[in-house]
Amino acid sequence: MLKALKKLFGKEDAAAQAAATPAPVVTPPPAVAVPAPSIAQSFEAPAVGTPPPSPQPEPGPRQQAASNSKPRRERKPKPQASLWKPEDFVVEAQEGKTRFHDFKLSNELMHAIHDLGFPYCTPIQAQVLGYTLRGQDAIGRAQTGTGKTAAFLISIIAQLQQTPPPKERYMGEPRALIIAPTRELVVQIAKDAAALTKYSGLNVMTFVGGMDFDKQLKSLEARHCDILVATPGRLLDFQQRGEVHLDMVEVMVLDEADRMLDMGFIPQVRQIIRQTPPKSERQTLLFSATFTDDVMNLAKQWTTNPAIVEIEPENVASETVEQHVYAVAGSDKYKLLYNLVTQNNWQRVMVFANRKDEVRRIEERLVRDGINAAQLSGDVPQHKRIRTLENFREGRVTVLVATDVAGRGIHIDGISHVINFTLPEDPDDYVHRIGRTGRAGSNGVSISFAGEDDSYQLPGIEQLLGRKISCEMPPEALLKPVPRKGQ
Structure with missing residues (x-):
């Protein structure tokens, strides 16, 4: 006991001494521009509105448990503020085009968008964000390469920034869930998410089959999971082992729903969705290259009064x-x-x-x-x-x-x-x-x-x-x- 007390007071003395010592001034490096990925293509689109703050979700039952809970750790601190300021990101208003400035997005998110070189929204970004930033469900149809990934990622990040996480929270409780049919698509979405969350302090994790399960589990146990991108099979593996709980999911995205139908993943997706909050208590976004009857039936089951956004290209195949x-x-x-x-x-x-x-x-x-x-x-x-x-x-x-x-x-x-x-x-x-x-x-x-x-x-x-x-x-x-x- 005496040894423990000495150790405790020793730490307190060290902390007091550190507080009395002025911290050196560190000038962080300026933001480095990152080459824009394929979602950075610019298209014309109508202007849309801006979102009000979203309501704070109710804590799940595990947040109220105190005795036998898993270790809870402090959230990862936001990256140190850089010399970047909103005035550095000047985009002239143009008729028929929507800027990211036209939405109420945080400085951290705008900084990441600036780094990626996105001056104007693509049509699906402009239209989808006009609904989702107000908390509405949405169903989107657009060709690949039109920027739909950035549309739902920006919406997710804005939602998670506006609504603080509960104080009591397990590591394996993501606040946003993105389900995609292939491993390559999951990796690509996670890469885009990492770029857009660069300054927000949000953690992005991926669960895909064919990779070391224990390595993914260690990553999950090391920090809170804010945005989880996963293939259906591997996510079910984590759920069935009790490592992941989906009762705190605020936003759920189903990407390439038509491809998930073709690959026979819908029964697995149904199992996953049953573990999330009711559709009236979460925001659901569904994207598909085609709107077949099967896709629309799924959308009806899993969304509430969704906005339907269809981007019809002038040509089915790109003119380029x-x-x-x-x-x-x-x-x-x-x-x-x-x-x-x-x-x-x-x-x-x-x-x-x-x-x-x-x-x-x-x-x-x-x-x-x-x-x-x-x-x-x-x-x-x-x-x-x-x-x-x-x-x-x-x-x-x-x-x-x-x-x-x-x-x-x-x-x-x-x-x-x-x-x-x-x-x-x-x-x-x-x-x-x-x-x-x-x-x-x-x-x-x-x-x-x-x-x-x-x-x-x-x-x-x-x-x-x-x-x-x-x-x-x-x-x-x-x-x-x-x-x-x-x-």
Whole structure:
């Protein structure tokens, strides 16, 4: 006991001495501009309103327990204020465009938006934020690359900043939950969330399958989870082990609901949603590339009087993507692919195939023939998928071969060409594939190989696009045999 008292008073003396000593003045470095990701494209949109503060949520039953609760730690302090001030972010008002200044967003959030180089809202951002910042549920339909991720992230951050967290709170109780169908999309959303929460002191965590469970658990136990981005299966793993509780979720986002339907995840999503507060006590945002009857039925079950935001592009496929179709025999497809890449010295190309075994064979042949290639499919472990994407982003991989499921959530600037080695069975997948290029205002090229086994998919694609795509015969030079190693 005496030793403990000495230790206690020793700490108090040290604390008093530290308080008496003036702290050195530290000048933090100025904010560094970060290159804008794909969600930074600017589109015209109507002006919208500004949000009032949201009501404070009632604490859940576990917040009232005091005896057998898990350790609760102090919140991560906000980053030290930098030299940045709102006057540094000047954006001129333009007719037909909505600025982020037109909403009541905190200085911390505006600082992050400034760093990312977002001067004006995209159409879906302008319209969605006009509703969600007032606390209303929303259903959004827009093409990939239109900025929907930033729309729901900005709304989440604003909500969490306006409503203080309860004083008593478990580590594994997120205040915002984002569910996405693929691991790549979860990682991309979390990366965007980390950039937007840079100055807010909010913690972003990801739960994805294929990664070390214990490592994710340690991260959860080390700090409070404010924004959780997860795939359905891994989130259920954490829930069933009692590591995550969803009764404090204030905002829930379902991204790419149509893809979750296609992949059979809806039963798992239903299990997850049953653990969150009733829909009348949480804000729910649902996003989908298409509004099928099934998607709208789900939205009706999970939202309350949602605002419906539909962004109809002038063209289904971006005007920045030049589209070609080569009529080619199946046996000549690989020769055409090899010669296109090598003769033109392309440096960042995505190749799509319909099946995982096709993806594997294409990647193996490219590597064997001296091309820096890698594959993405459901069979590739998650840690390898993340490393592959980073290598592709950094230019260490020239050709990335992927299935539709693996490639759906990839947002990498600078992809010059997309090649459809096989035409997709679903015309919507064609639009998503070619949308990997021509992003952030740059131009891109898509080339589709139409063989005897998949050319019948063209009419459906042309119907979706609303126009014909002329079919060409590839030049003879692109069909020459692939040289053997050593020749």
